[in-house]
Amino acid sequence: MTIKLRPIALALPFTLLLAACGRGEDGAKEPPPPTVTVARIEQRALEGGLSASGRLIPREEVAVAPELSGYRIARVLVEEDARVGAGQVLAVLDDTLLRSQIDQARAQLSQQQVAYEKARMEAGRVAGLDNQGVLSQEAIDQRRIAARSAQAAVGVAKAQLDDLLTRQRRLIVRSPVAGRVLQRSARPGEPSASGTVLFTIARDDLVELDAEVAEAAMGTLAIGDPAVVTLASGAKINGRVRLLGARVDNQTGLSRARIALPVSPDLRPGGFAQASFVKESTAVLAAPEKAVHYDADGAYMLLLDKGDRVHRVSVRTGRRAAGMVEILSGAKPGGRAVLGGGAFLLEGDRVRTAPGGRT
Structure with missing residues (x-):
């Protein structure tokens, strides 16, 4: 009986050799580097881009209080939301008690005026009689003093009446x-x-927006800058920056900007509104918003070096517009920033860019 060798026995070593060629030195297959999309950091023009929100407040709120106490409110002539003019009557207090005091003061004034007239006439009769022996000098002086005293009493009574009349007004x-x-x-x-x-x-029915602005963005604003304010109803009103805050809240890190708005019945103090600051187009260092990531340490970007290795850098951002964000510090023009696929990247990781992923 003759036994024949099978060809597969000769091919087995060759197959094992090919399998070994596809493994690393440790016998495990090395995975390919992750694929990411990148974008260039470059100078470009940004239109506005900064937004802030806050509450509508009166530019100047005037409190009206009575100057006198203890008088009953007789009439109220205006309601909330009414437009009033300067000097317009808002309310009237009851002057019943004051009227009787005014009548009494007028009567006292009349009495003092009569007494003054009598004293003046008596002082007039001794005019020119000094040192003539008709009357003693003491008597003459007494009449003149009585006239001046009566005149002063008239002045006091008149002042008391004027005070009561002022109170009545x-x-x-x-x-x-x-x-x-x-x-x-x-x-x-x-x-x-x-x-x-x-x-x-x-x-003057002036209402403005008291907007909260991040500290980093305050340097991009100036008095007179235009802004578009969007109300809770969706209505849009054009305004301008009237005032910039002089301090930053040490707890929130926010400052304030007052935006002057035209008179409008849609503006109600206490309402919420959002402002978009419309700046002229200026060239700034910018990158797509997707290239900026955030964690507990703040904003950062993942940049690639010439060897396509990842390096994390902290950045400071500014204005935003049309999907772009201004890079104030931390990155340089021409840098390549990771857009997508970078959630699990570590410092020094090697990556490859997706086809068409370089911009």
């Missing part, structure tokens, strides 16, 4: 400015109290 509560009534707390029948606010008025 102060019982009419008037608006010191023109504007819009934001709040009314006056109610008929309640007693007045000096210093208790009855009305709150927005002077």
